[in-house]
Amino acid sequence: xxxxxxxxxxxxxxxxxxxxxxxxxxxxxxxxxxxxxxxxxxxxxxxxxxxxxxxxxxxxxxxxxxxxxxxxxxxxxxxxxxxxxxxxxxxxxxxxxxxxxxxxxxxxxxxxxxxxxxxxxxxxxxxxxxxxxxxxxxxxxxxxxxxxxxxxxxxxxxxxxxxxxxxxxxxxxxxxxxxxxxxxxxxxxxxxxxxxxxxxxxxxxxxxxxxxxxxxxxxxxxxxxxxxxxxxxxxxxxxxxxxxxxxxxxxxxxxxxxxxxxxxxxxxxxxxxxxxxxxxxxxxxxxxxxxxxxxxxxxxxxxxxxxxxxxxxxxxxxxxxxxxxxxxxxxxxxxxxxxxxxxxxxxxxxxxxxxxxxxxxxxxxxxxxxx
Amino acid sequence: xxxxxxxxxxxxxxxxxxxxxxxxxxxxxxxxxxxxxxxxxxxxxxxxxxxxxxxxxxxxxxxxxxxxxxxxxxxxxxxxxxxxxxxxxxxxxxxxxxxxxxxxxxxxxxxxxxxxxxxxxxxxxxxxxxxxxxxxxxxxxxxxxxxxxxxxxxxxxxxxxxxxxxxxxxxxxxxxxxxxxxxxxxxxxxxxxxxxxxxxxxxxxxxxxxxxxxxxxxxxxxxxxxxxxxxxxxxxxxxxxxxxxxxxxxxxxxxxxxxxxxxxxxxxxxxxxxxxxxxxxxxxxxxxxxxxxxxxxxxxxxxxxxxxxxx
Numbered sequence: 001x002x003x004x005x006x007x008x009x010x011x012x013x014x015x016x017x018x019x020x021x022x023x024x025x026x027x028x029x030x031x032x033x034x035x036x037x038x039x040x041x042x043x044x045x046x047x048x049x050x051x052x053x054x055x056x057x058x059x060x061x062x063x064x065x066x067x068x069x070x071x072x073x074x075x076x077x078x079x080x081x082x083x084x085x086x087x088x089x090x091x092x093x094x095x096x097x098x099x100x101x102x103x104x105x106x107x108x109x110x111x112x113x114x115x116x117x118x119x120x121x122x123x124x125x126x127x128x129x130x131x132x133x134x135x136x137x138x139x140x141x142x143x144x145x146x147x148x149x150x151x152x153x154x155x156x157x158x159x160x161x162x163x164x165x166x167x168x169x170x171x172x173x174x175x176x177x178x179x180x181x182x183x184x185x186x187x188x189x190x191x192x193x194x195x196x197x198x199x200x201x202x203x204x205x206x207x208x209x210x211x212x213x214x215x216x217x218x219x220x221x222x223x224x225x226x227x228x229x230x231x232x233x234x235x236x237x238x239x240x241x242x243x244x245x246x247x248x249x250x251x252x253x254x255x256x257x258x259x260x261x262x263x264x265x266x267x268x269x270x271x272x273x274x275x276x277x278x279x280x281x282x283x284x285x286x287x288x289x290x291x292x293x294x295x296x297x298x299x300x301x302x303x304x305x306x307x308x309x310x311x312x313x314x315x316x317x318x319x320x321x322x323x324x325x326x327x328x329x330x331x332x333x334x335x336x337x338x339x340x341x342x343x344x345x346x347x348x349x350x351x352x353x354x355x356x357x358x359x360x361x362x363x364x365x366x367x368x369x370x371x
Numbered sequence: 372x373x374x375x376x377x378x379x380x381x382x383x384x385x386x387x388x389x390x391x392x393x394x395x396x397x398x399x400x401x402x403x404x405x406x407x408x409x410x411x412x413x414x415x416x417x418x419x420x421x422x423x424x425x426x427x428x429x430x431x432x433x434x435x436x437x438x439x440x441x442x443x444x445x446x447x448x449x450x451x452x453x454x455x456x457x458x459x460x461x462x463x464x465x466x467x468x469x470x471x472x473x474x475x476x477x478x479x480x481x482x483x484x485x486x487x488x489x490x491x492x493x494x495x496x497x498x499x500x501x502x503x504x505x506x507x508x509x510x511x512x513x514x515x516x517x518x519x520x521x522x523x524x525x526x527x528x529x530x531x532x533x534x535x536x537x538x539x540x541x542x543x544x545x546x547x548x549x550x551x552x553x554x555x556x557x558x559x560x561x562x563x564x565x566x567x568x569x570x571x572x573x574x575x576x577x578x579x580x581x582x583x584x585x586x587x588x589x590x591x592x593x594x595x596x597x598x599x600x601x602x603x604x605x606x607x608x609x610x611x612x613x614x615x616x617x618x619x620x621x622x623x624x625x626x627x628x629x630x631x632x633x634x635x636x637x638x639x640x641x642x643x644x645x646x647x648x649x650x651x652x653x654x655x656x657x658x659x660x661x662x663x664x665x666x667x668x669x670x671x672x673x674x675x676x677x678x679x680x681x682x
């Protein structure tokens with residue numbers, strides 16, 4: 001933008017030089033000095049880019065210089081004043097109406113025949129100044145938007161990687177739990193059975209010569225026990241499927257129980273459909289959104305009862321948190337709601353917040369069948 | 372090509388978000404239904420498409436062109452039938468249509484031709500000279516439609532065109548929507564009459580609180596809730612019934628008998644009623660009634676939003 005200001009000043013300066021040459025014919029050394037000092041001061045302004053205070057100082061100095069020159073030497077110099085004034089206003093970030101008034105002040109001090117030229121140059125400068133201002137504001141706005149988008153992106157990326165980490169961890173946890181369960185069960189049931197069968201068989205070997213009848217009975221026992229053990233192994237293996245559903249709904253129940261106990265709120269959980277299909281990540285979203293919705297209900301709703309409902313439909317999972325508080329006619333999206341929406345969106349879902357009859361927050365997540 | 376493309380559309384009124392980051396596309400030749408309760412954001416969206424409201428954020432394209440940047444182009448290609456009647460009571464039917472068509476730049480013989488065509492189309496061909504003051508509600512609605520279609524738009528937007536009119540006019544309007552569609556117009560249709568939307572639309576979006584919560588053909592929408600349907604068959608002599616044979620019939624998932632009614636759950640996409648009835652006849656069971664309990668859009672809406680459409 002400063003190139004435009006420099007251009008503006010240069011054009012005006014050339015005009016001033018041209019007029020004083022064509023009128024006076026030949027420049028006095030004083031005038032030369034005047035032009036050069038004007039150039040010096042004004043070239044310093046863009047050079048001092050980073051130091052706004054010095055820029056301002058330069059601009060003010062230039063304005064004073066121009067005014068001085070206009071009084072002492074040639075009134076034509078006054079043409080250079082408005083640019084400096086606008087520049088000062090621009091640097092101060094002030095209002096343009098104020099700038100317009102400033103430009104008109106010298107009007108009373110200059111001879112009548114120079115007023116039209118002055119008005120022309122002032123309005124041209126004003127136009128330029130105004131355009132620059134609009135342009136700068138736009139640029140600033142775009143920059144700000146870019147910055148918020150960048151922050152958003154960063155935050156979302158972070159939460160994405162956190163989700164990935166969560167999936168990894170929950171996979172690991174489930175594996176671990178499964179392994180523990182298996183070894184426990186094998187130890188408790190199969191192990192004991194095998195040990196029992198072994199004892200009977202050893203006893204039978206010892207009795208084989210002395211008491212064949214008893215030995216045969218013991219062997220029979222061992223066979224029965226082994227059969228049962230085999231059956232147990234089969235059952236244990238069949239039961240191996242991970243129970244993420246148990247984890248999910250139990251955690252929610254626990255949360256609801258705590259809620260009822262700590263806040264004297266009547267909270268209930270209902271569910272319908274096959275909860276098995278809900279993935280750990282979807283459970284995480286359901287939990288976090290439920291927690292957020294409850295916070296909201298407690299804070300604003302004045303609710304005495306909260307209902308949690310999880311329904312697995314054919315192609316969607318629907319999780320509803322509804323309270324019986326006063327709700328809200330118009331819902332203003334705060335960080336909480338935006339957070340819920342983002343979480344749902346990360347799994348391809350949506351959140352509806354309704355305040356007509358108490359708060360009712362519905363999280364809808366798509367269900368991938370057979371996936 | 373998509374007739375209408377909406378990307379990340381948002382409309383705010385102060386703090387209130389009427390339309391919330393909406394994404395949508397309507398392809399050529401579709402009748403696209405917009406289903407939602409009052410205040411869901413349907414009319415706000417439509418008003419933005421027709422440039423009556425300024426867009427807070429996002430973009431709308433009509434026939435691939437941005438409606439803000441190429442406002443005239445989009446207006447020329449959209450015909451809008453607003454929810455509130457937009458006709459002049461003091462002008463004749465002919466003058467009304469010709470006035471609106473004139474706004475779209477039609478002149479001379481073309482204007483005359485199109486005006487007559489539009490009036491004929493909505494069944495007001497014999498009412499050229501009549502004043503809308505003397506019209507019934509349904510006739511006014513039809514005139515309103517004529518005003519919107521005289522300039523042959525590619526996309527016609529109808530915002531609740533059947534509110535408060537007699538059944539005859541309603542049928543007429545529904546049929547003309549189908550006819551317009553056959554003639555190559557794409558239509559966006561909003562209503563909270565579920566049957567209309569179900570009957571007319573090739574694709575439907577369910578809108579709530581300014582968001583599209585589900586979108587697709589009516590079959591797809593229903594399949595969000597369930598893939599099965601229930602058939603209730605009332606029978607007189609239930610003791611003759613062979614439940615196991617019924618269970619083996621094609622497409623049947625489960626069968627249960629409740630007093631005098633056999634309730635059969637079967638796969639939604641299979642029409643097995645013939646087989647079921649044949650089986651009943653074979654068992655010499657006397658059938659007294661047959662009722663199909665397939666999910667409709669109303670149940671879809673109710674299930675997803677927890678509210679009735681006409682709350």
